Amino acid sequence: MMIILIILAAIAIFFFYGISIYNRLVKLRTMVQEAWSSIDVMLKKRHDLIPNLVETVKGYATHERETFDSVTRARAAAMGANTIQEKEAAEKNLNQAMMNLNAVAEQYPDLKANTNFLQLQAELSTLEGDIEKSRRYYNGTVRENNILVDTFPSNIIANMYKFTKSAFFELDNIAERVVPNVQF
DSSP states (O other), X not given: OHHHHHXXXXXXXXXXXXXXXXXXXXXXXXXXXXXXXXXXXXXXXXXXXXXXXXXXXXXXXXXXXXXXXXXXXXXXXXXXXXXXXHHHHHHHHHHHHHXXXXXXXXXXXXXXXXXXXXXHHHHHHHHHHHHHHHHHHHHHHXXXXXXXXXXXTHHHHHHHTTOOOOOOOOOSSGGGGSOOOOOO
């Protein structure tokens, strides 16, 4: 009789432990989705701010058409990217285009003193910092999720219910890991 009670208690413990792991997997999956949503919102704000910045620079540097076109194309590609990998590549190209725009703006001292331009530049700088914080939070939640999906015994529950690892939001080039300095 005592052995049966011990076996039933062990089964109950494993059952409730399994439920606990399942609930933690659901929680982490939701946190990863929420973190990605935050990055997506901030990237949208960034994408909305860039045309205003480009138009302001255009007023001073009308002969820099290729630079403006590359920023516009990079922004459109970034807005159209769907997967994390596509967004990484698109944001990398957009960062490069913005650095080129920065180089153009450096050639125009009057532009650097323009109040509207300075305000846009400050907003973009703040937004870049917020994107970096969101990226770190996202990657932290992805790390926690991936650890739980990979480690024993939670990997058994994860495999049973088809929980998968999430992709980190990273940049390939170490030089591009730095938030672009868009000070004009």
